Amino acid sequence: MGGESAKSYTLEQILTTALHQQQAIALWRLPLQTEVQACISFAPQKMSAIPALETSPAGFLFCPFVTDGDEPHIFLKADLHYSSHTKQLLPAADAPEALVNSFTAALDQPETRTSAAWPIPVHTDHFKGRNEETFTAAVSLAVDAIRAEAMEKVVLSRINTTPLPSAFSLINAFEKMLQAYPNAFVSLVAIPGIGTWMGASPEILVSVDQQQIFKTVALAGTQPLCEDGSTANAIWRQKEIEEQGMVERYVLSCFKKLRLREYSEVGPRTVIAGNLMHLRTDFKVDLKEVDFPTLGTDMLRLLHPTSAVCGLPKEPALRFILNHEGYNRSYYSGFLGPVNSSDGSYQFVNLRCMQLLQHEAVLYAGAGITGDSSPEKEWQETKHKLQTMLKILSEF
Numbered sequence: 001m002g003g004e005s006a007k008s009y010t011l012e013q014i015l016t017t018a019l020h021q022q023q024a025i026a027l028w029r030l031p032l033q034t035e036v037q038a039c040i041s042f043a044p045q046k047m048s049a050i051p052a053l054e055t056s057p058a059g060f061l062f063c064p065f066v067t068d069g070d071e072p073h074i075f076l077k078a079d080l081h082y083s084s085h086t087k088q089l090l091p092a093a094d095a096p097e098a099l100v101n102s103f104t105a106a107l108d109q110p111e112t113r114t115s116a117a118w119p120i121p122v123h124t125d126h127f128k129g130r131n132e133e134t135f136t137a138a139v140s141l142a143v144d145a146i147r148a149e150a151m152e153k154v155v156l157s158r159i160n161t162t163p164l165p166s167a168f169s170l171i172n173a174f175e176k177m178l179q180a181y182p183n184a185f186v187s188l189v190a191i192p193g194i195g196t197w198m199g200a201s202p203e204i205l206v207s208v209d210q211q212q213i214f215k216t217v218a219l220a221g222t223q224p225l226c227e228d229g230s231t232a233n234a235i236w237r238q239k240e241i242e243e244q245g246m247v248e249r250y251v252l253s254c255f256k257k258l259r260l261r262e263y264s265e266v267g268p269r270t271v272i273a274g275n276l277m278h279l280r281t282d283f284k285v286d287l288k289e290v291d292f293p294t295l296g297t298d299m300l301r302l303l304h305p306t307s308a309v310c311g312l313p314k315e316p317a318l319r320f321i322l323n324h325e326g327y328n329r330s331y332y333s334g335f336l337g338p339v340n341s342s343d344g345s346y347q348f349v350n351l352r353c354m355q356l357l358q359h360e361a362v363l364y365a366g367a368g369i370t371g372d373s374s375p376e377k378e379w380q381e382t383k384h385k386l387q388t389m390l391k392i393l394s395e396f
Ligand SMILES: C=C(O[C@@H]1C=C(C(=O)O)C=C[C@H]1O)C(=O)O
Pocket: 155, 157, 203, 219, 220, 221, 222, 278, 308, 309, 351, 352, 364, 365, 366, 367, 368, 369, 385
């Protein structure tokens, strides 16, 4: 910082300055942690494939559902990094000095304390939600295809476009998510030319922490949280047990492809995510004991999109989604998270999220369809999942 003693900033100052300066920013808080971190990137990189985590500089990855579709994979190299614990904004050693200086100068300007417009996508005319009839018709078609053995499971999703409350503010919405969802990965990503997304994800896709522990999960099966707020009396139907079992089998098949046998597996257990409960199996590999330095990237590339958001087998399920879902998932059910931060690398599935337009929010939710699915129940399940973000909007 040029010998200057480091100044303290609030998260709001960091966010509004980035928006005013039209710089890309990601804010996040890992599950069960108090520290909020942010990174600002002066030159977001657009990539056509998933980059290697291990050799990457520190930053934040934002990736779409379809790996070879229209939306790019985006890497925000952390030119500036902020921690809510230290309240300091630190530049990376290789960050362009002129841009760092102009950003820090802007931080001290009173105008940057006022709210600013967030980036929205270039085309916003395709956010027409499907109604209950079209969604349930697609579910019925999927059930028929599954019964005809074209696939075992497919995850169908939909959007819900809702006006933003007049008092809506980005920083307040982020803070409300932190409060409401302590065990979720809470994030806000605003990238000029791409858009602004926020969410509270219950699902880790891949993580490698500072102790070199690799983790992933098999998460599926959904029901509303019991009235007493505990998981102790949760009862799961055969349909959910089988649905989660398919995701578990899929994770195991990825380990098998890499010929990795030294993993630990715990579960399935019932876990809470906002107003819902899911079944989750936890997988762990200790990379201090297993010589597999690229496991994080290899598993990320094999796992995504998992059977929790796409289906089983992957290819026919993906084809079914692209042919019948009737809208573009874009970054919903893609993945996002910090890479090589001081905590390690954490990629979460982009679920329980919304994309912000100028005056509207586009909310996304999906449900796993099997041969035993009832279209009406699956519609209800997507309604429950939409509540995660609707609750935040209702607090304004
Ligand atoms: C697809 C979503 O969630 C996924 C699907 C689930 C299911 O089908 O039961 C449960 C958790 C997630 O893996 C979503 O939240 O939109």
